[in-house]
Each structure stands twice: as C-alpha cells, then as structure tokens.
Amino acid sequence: DAKTTQPTSMDCAEGRAANLPCNHSTISGNEYVYWYRQIHSQGPQYIIHGLKNNETNEMASLIITEDRKSSTLILPHATLRDTAVYYCIVPGGGSYGGSQGNLIFGKGTKLSVKP
C-alpha cells in the first residue's frame, strides 16, 4: 500500500500558485519523498524529491514539515499545461531496501488548472 495520502482533486486558476499537500505520517528517517506527475496518456514525469530540507528546482518547490509527516508541492505559476495527476511517493522497500525502481503510486491528486 502507498505510504502517502493526497486529496483526490484540486482546482487552480491559471497564473496562481498551486499548492498540493501530501501526508506521509509513517515515513522513516532516511526515506525520501518524491513527486511525479502524469499528463493524460503520457508516462509519469519526475518533478522533485527531498529528505528534510525544502527543495526548489525549475519546475517546483517542495516544502517538508519539520516532523517530516507531511509535505507540500508548490507550482509557483500554474499554467494549463500543468493539468495532470500529481503523485506523492515514498519509495517502497524490497530486497535492496528502498530500491529506487520500486515506487508505490497511490491515486494521486488530479490538478485542474482553469483559465
């Protein structure tokens, strides 16, 4: 089972910031949080990942709470092309203890960016 819970859907106005929450209350101290998104009919796309500190790249920012039990993905200026399903993932275990190839995708959050 997925180690994360996310809202089923969210709406965001074009040009505004989209803030997507994720709860991962059972995360272990050395487990990373990954975010991917999937635009309709395409393969998932990596967005960002983090451990403890906040992270930022050209696509988004990731804010992780101090207790690491939740995080928020921020798309600073959402566009129509950001409409997608966003997945918050804590990698599964496996024989290699967190093999990065074994991701447990939950239902994700369907983000709709509206004009």
Place this chain on the structure above:
Amino acid sequence: KAGVTQTPRYLIKTRGQQVTLSCSPISGHRSVSWYQQTPGQGLQFLFEYFSETQRNKGNFPGRFSGRQFSNSRSEMNVSTLELGDSALYLCASSLGASGATGELFFGEGSRLTVL
C-alpha cells in the same frame, strides 16, 4: 540525450496469446523498471532489473516475466494473455546505484489491448 524508448507503442492481441514488449533505457542507465497501469488499479510495479539481474518484483502472477540484456535494454513478456491484462505498460530507467536517490525516467508506454 535520447529518452526511454518503448516498442511497440500499441498492440492488439487475443486471449491465450503471448506478447513481448521492449524497452531501451537512457544511455548510461543500468536499472530498468516495469509498471502496469489500468484505470481500476492505477500504476502498479511489476519488476526491476539491474545489471541483468532481477532486483525486485511486484505482486503479479508468473505469466509476467522479464529480462535485461548486457546493454541494459529490457524486455517483458506476458504469456497466456487474459482480458484483464489490457493496460498501459510503462518502462522507467534510472542510474540504478544501490542506495541512490535519483529519479526515474519513464517512457511513453506500450498500450496493450487483449480481445
């Protein structure tokens, strides 16, 4: 550099047949993972290969198998196809070093329809 390439992109089979799907990872990537995506179950991990060895396996029947070649290319095979095997099959590649925290790069998928 070229992304992850999956072939064929679309295929139609009948029940009882078998199918082989191919995945060419990004140059330099040694890990290949396979996922099945259906509307009902979402994205589910099938297996992961690293340096020609299966490193992790999801909860799928033995009809689903895979292999990886010395050039890191991978194939997956589904035998005795069932209607429920109709799905989008996604391949993802990564550098694959144990304990690494890098992202997965997904291909566009192979859409299998079983009639």
